[in-house]
Amino acid sequence: MSHVSPAFAPVFGNCIKLLRKVLYTESGQPFLVAGSGTLGWDAVAANLIEKDEKALVLNTGYFGEAFADCLSLYGADVTQLGAPLGGAPIKKQITEALKKDKYKVLTFTHVDTSTGVLSNAKMIAETVKEVSPETLVVLDGVCAVASEEIRFDDWGIDVVISATQKGLGVPPGLSVVVASQKALKVFEQRKSLPASYYISWAKWLPVMKNYEAGTPSYFATPPVQLIYALETSLKTIMEGKVSLEERFKMHRETSVKFKTAMKDMGFKLLPLSDDTSANGMSAVYFPDGFKAPDILPKMLKRDIVVAAGLHKDVKDRYFRVGHMGVTVVNPERGDMEKIIKGIQDSFAEAGYKVPSGSA
Amino acid sequence: MSHVSPAFAPVFGNCIKLLRKVLYTESGQPFLVAGSGTLGWDAVAANLIEKDEKALVLNTGYFGEAFADCLSLYGADVTQLGAPLGGAPIKKQITEALKKDKYKVLTFTHVDTSTGVLSNAKMIAETVKEVSPETLVVLDGVCAVASEEIRFDDWGIDVVISATQKGLGVPPGLSVVVASQKALKVFEQRKSLPASYYISWAKWLPVMKNYEAGTPSYFATPPVQLIYALETSLKTIMEGKVSLEERFKMHRETSVKFKTAMKDMGFKLLPLSDDTSANGMSAVYFPDGFKAPDILPKMLKRDIVVAAGLHKDVKDRYFRVGHMGVTVVNPERGDMEKIIKGIQDSFAEAGYKVPSGSA
Numbered sequence: 001m002s003h004v005s006p007a008f009a010p011v012f013g014n015c016i017k018l019l020r021k022v023l024y025t026e027s028g029q030p031f032l033v034a035g036s037g038t039l040g041w042d043a044v045a046a047n048l049i050e051k052d053e054k055a056l057v058l059n060t061g062y063f064g065e066a067f068a069d070c071l072s073l074y075g076a077d078v079t080q081l082g083a084p085l086g087g088a089p090i091k092k093q094i095t096e097a098l099k100k101d102k103y104k105v106l107t108f109t110h111v112d113t114s115t116g117v118l119s120n121a122k123m124i125a126e127t128v129k130e131v132s133p134e135t136l137v138v139l140d141g142v143c144a145v146a147s148e149e150i151r152f153d154d155w156g157i158d159v160v161i162s163a164t165q166k167g168l169g170v171p172p173g174l175s176v177v178v179a180s181q182k183a184l185k186v187f188e189q190r191k192s193l194p195a196s197y198y199i200s201w202a203k204w205l206p207v208m209k210n211y212e213a214g215t216p217s218y219f220a221t222p223p224v225q226l227i228y229a230l231e232t233s234l235k236t237i238m239e240g241k242v243s244l245e246e247r248f249k250m251h252r253e254t255s256v257k258f259k260t261a262m263k264d265m266g267f268k269l270l271p272l273s274d275d276t277s278a279n280g281m282s283a284v285y286f287p288d289g290f291k292a293p294d295i296l297p298k299m300l301k302r303d304i305v306v307a308a309g310l311h312k313d314v315k316d317r318y319f320r321v322g323h324m325g326v327t328v329v330n331p332e333r334g335d336m337e338k339i340i341k342g343i344q345d346s347f348a349e350a351g352y353k354v355p356s357g358s359a
Numbered sequence: 360m361s362h363v364s365p366a367f368a369p370v371f372g373n374c375i376k377l378l379r380k381v382l383y384t385e386s387g388q389p390f391l392v393a394g395s396g397t398l399g400w401d402a403v404a405a406n407l408i409e410k411d412e413k414a415l416v417l418n419t420g421y422f423g424e425a426f427a428d429c430l431s432l433y434g435a436d437v438t439q440l441g442a443p444l445g446g447a448p449i450k451k452q453i454t455e456a457l458k459k460d461k462y463k464v465l466t467f468t469h470v471d472t473s474t475g476v477l478s479n480a481k482m483i484a485e486t487v488k489e490v491s492p493e494t495l496v497v498l499d500g501v502c503a504v505a506s507e508e509i510r511f512d513d514w515g516i517d518v519v520i521s522a523t524q525k526g527l528g529v530p531p532g533l534s535v536v537v538a539s540q541k542a543l544k545v546f547e548q549r550k551s552l553p554a555s556y557y558i559s560w561a562k563w564l565p566v567m568k569n570y571e572a573g574t575p576s577y578f579a580t581p582p583v584q585l586i587y588a589l590e591t592s593l594k595t596i597m598e599g600k601v602s603l604e605e606r607f608k609m610h611r612e613t614s615v616k617f618k619t620a621m622k623d624m625g626f627k628l629l630p631l632s633d634d635t636s637a638n639g640m641s642a643v644y645f646p647d648g649f650k651a652p653d654i655l656p657k658m659l660k661r662d663i664v665v666a667a668g669l670h671k672d673v674k675d676r677y678f679r680v681g682h683m684g685v686t687v688v689n690p691e692r693g694d695m696e697k698i699i700k701g702i703q704d705s706f707a708e709a710g711y712k713v714p715s716g717s718a
Contacts, residue, residue, distance in 0.1 A: 042555065165580060
């Protein structure tokens with residue numbers, strides 16, 4: 001299928017329209033570009049930041065840290081607001097930071113995959129509206145879109161960054177960014193050119209508008225097959241047997257089920273509280289005396305691929321498990337039971353004994 | 360398949376190794392990153408150019424022009440060397456330009472898809488070595504890799520930029536860049552940071568080296584399925600029944616066959632001479648009185664998707680046909696016969712009569 005084929009344009013257009021629905025937005029402008037989720041950081045930095053403009057980055061793990069690096073590289077004057085490992089900045093801290101200085105953008109990682117920490121997107125956006133309404137609210141939703149509720153218009157989010165391979169259930173390779181009309185206005189008013197050629201919104205905005213109107217348009221070749229896959233997935237999400245609200249509820253319930261199973265084994269979770277725990281994934285500390293090389297191959301043997309640690313402070317001390325998309329919404333697959341049993345069996349095989357009083 | 364799965368790393372590594380063979384290079388360093396071919400321009404501009412450094416762009420159509428825009432955006436001081444529509448800068452012009460000024464990079468579009476013009480890559484690289492050996496030679500091979508011969512080491516090319524959806528016969532969505540050790544040294548010696556986060560070679564070089572050594576590594580998620588597809592295609596190219604030399608010969612022969620059929624219909628080609636004609640595609644002028652909307656839907660009805668014009672000077676006056684990859688190397692498919700007949704029938708249906716003396 002050619003990207004300029006008349007048959008392809010409506011598929012691309014449909015992705016744009018359905019994506020708005022997943023994020024509960026009427027006027028948000030999606031950008032679908034070949035690339036990974038990381039490219040979304042460049043999109044924000046290159047299109048919304050000009051040299052020495054201030055950015056406040058709420059840091060809840062590796063991805064907050066890296067987003068800050070990206071913003072700095074494009075000339076932003078970045079302030080990071082951190083939290084103890086497993087926690088997230090609280091309202092009071094955010095309010096104080098916003099009062100202390102005027103920021104062009106505030107960014108946060110909705111789910112930081114390195115820690116399994118969930119940020120309170122609604123509270124963050126509300127706080128910005130209260131204290132510094134001109135500041136753009138940027139939500140990094142790579143590991144959150146379609147597994148965590150995001151009410152783009154109601155909460156007043158200005159940019160959502162995502163990728164296809166997490167909650168959207170599509171192969172990796174497609175960068176998904178949605179910008180509010182307010183963000184687009186800020187972009188239009190910038191004095192310098194966008195600092196990237198490939199991810200310049202000046203190049204992509206007309207292309208997205210054309211495809212939405214059913215007309216093929218060219219700046220750079222879109223990943224045609226991934227657009228088809230995304231349309232299929234978005235249709236399933238918006239028009240399938242499970243409503244969007246039900247989808248989020250199922251993610252919350254499955255998360256509790258998985259985390260309870262881990263606690264029952266005597267394992268500790270990275271997030272410090274249930275309030276800051278992601279619903280589409282879990283970060284779980286190894287029990288004392290166990291490490292990734294002892295356990296991960298044993299899981300692999302059982303067809304379970306989990307990720308090793310990523311946060312620099314505790315890299316070798318925990319593992320990460322995704323539970324999102326079909327795994328959650330199609331329980332008849334039995335994925336969760338298989339994953340929990342596989343983890344239990346792998347630890348048992350490695351000689352781990354569940355402490356009495358745990359399960 | 361997870362990108363950090365141990366089963367995936369050797370596939371990625373194999374792509375890197377096989378890609379070197381397709382370009383006849385021992386030490387060229389491939390970079391495979393989610394993105395379209397256009398991202399390769401940013402890779403060159405952001406990694407090899409620092410503010411106000413000089414770039415000489417040989418312009419043979421839309422893609423030369425756009426590459427120049429990209430380089431300028433990243434701060435390069437760009438000089439363009441043009442040619443009449445359908446032609447390419449000749450050795451004398453290139454020599455003079457290189458003598459007049461000192462350029463950090465020279466770029467050219469091996470095949471400019473907007474005009475069907477083939478640049479003489481060997482001559483260009485030789486001229487640079489003769490006149491300005493320090494200048495890096497950058498070949499934009501989006502529409503050339505695997506359909507036109509590129510002898511990276513022998514000719515002294517420093518960067519090849521490409522994408523997967525043309526001669527490599529893989530869906531779009533993967534940016535392919537190969538850099539010489541000389542180019543990497545120039546990169547390492549730059550004074551400022553790379554001007555892009557997403558496509559920074561500082562981020563990607565260790566990842567590529569790790570994957571080649573068989574170890575999964577992370578900076579941004581690779582498009583796993585496209586990497587598998589690329590491995591399959593590269594294996595077919597390097598280990599299939601047709602040798603690489605034979606592949607290029609078949610592209611040349613098929614191109615002559617197609618272009619002859621167009622001339623027999625009384626059509627003119629955009630390239631001014633056979634020497635500057637691409638072998639993997641053709642750009643063909645409509646005969647007087649015919650335009651894209653008259654003809655393209657008639658071709659589409661016959662399952663033939665051709666592209667409309669792209670070069671601003673003659674946008675509505677020509678169409679473009681790809682003849683590369685399986686279409687060429689698997690003649691038993693009968694693609695070329697079908698395409699030629701489909702074009703003939705479409706024009707006949709539109710009332711075109713082949714002038715006497717043409718066929």
